[in-house]
Amino acid sequence: QVQLVESGGGLVQAGGSLRLSCVASGFTTLIYSLGWFRQTPGKEREFVAGISWSGGTTTYGDSVKGRFTISLDNAKNTVALQMSSLKLEDTAAYYCAIDLDRAVPSREARSYNYWGQGTQVTVSS
Secondary structure (H helix, E strand, O other): OOEEEEEOOEEEEOOOOEEEEEEEEOOOOOOOEEEEEEEOOOOOOEEEEEEEOOOOOEEEOOOOOOOEEEEEEHHHOEEEEEEOOOOHHHOEEEEEEEEOOOOOOOOOHHHOOEEOOOEEEEEEO
16 A cells, blocks of 8 residues: 655744655555645645656746755655745645656646645744
8 A cells, every 4th residue: 555654844934944754655666756745725736846756857836946855765765855945835734645657747736646644834934
């Protein structure tokens, strides 16, 4: 059974940094991609960042480009999201997800097969 478990969320001041991690387990496919999304109440899930199974391809949402960095540790099946220069509008529940059908990360939430339970990030002024 595929499982994704996020950690690292919390409360941080605007301008600060936070690192999220997601451990993926229970899958055997060698070709996959991983993504981070975020969501606030009443809004659709927003693409944040994605990475290919090799780590060679990364893509970012426009609102986080230049501030967030996604990385992958294949040995540990862990995808991380390093968030810097955090803004109030980055406050959201953050979810990691895995797409077992694509090597290149998609920006569409519907492309992803499995999701983590989410971790809350709150940025304060």
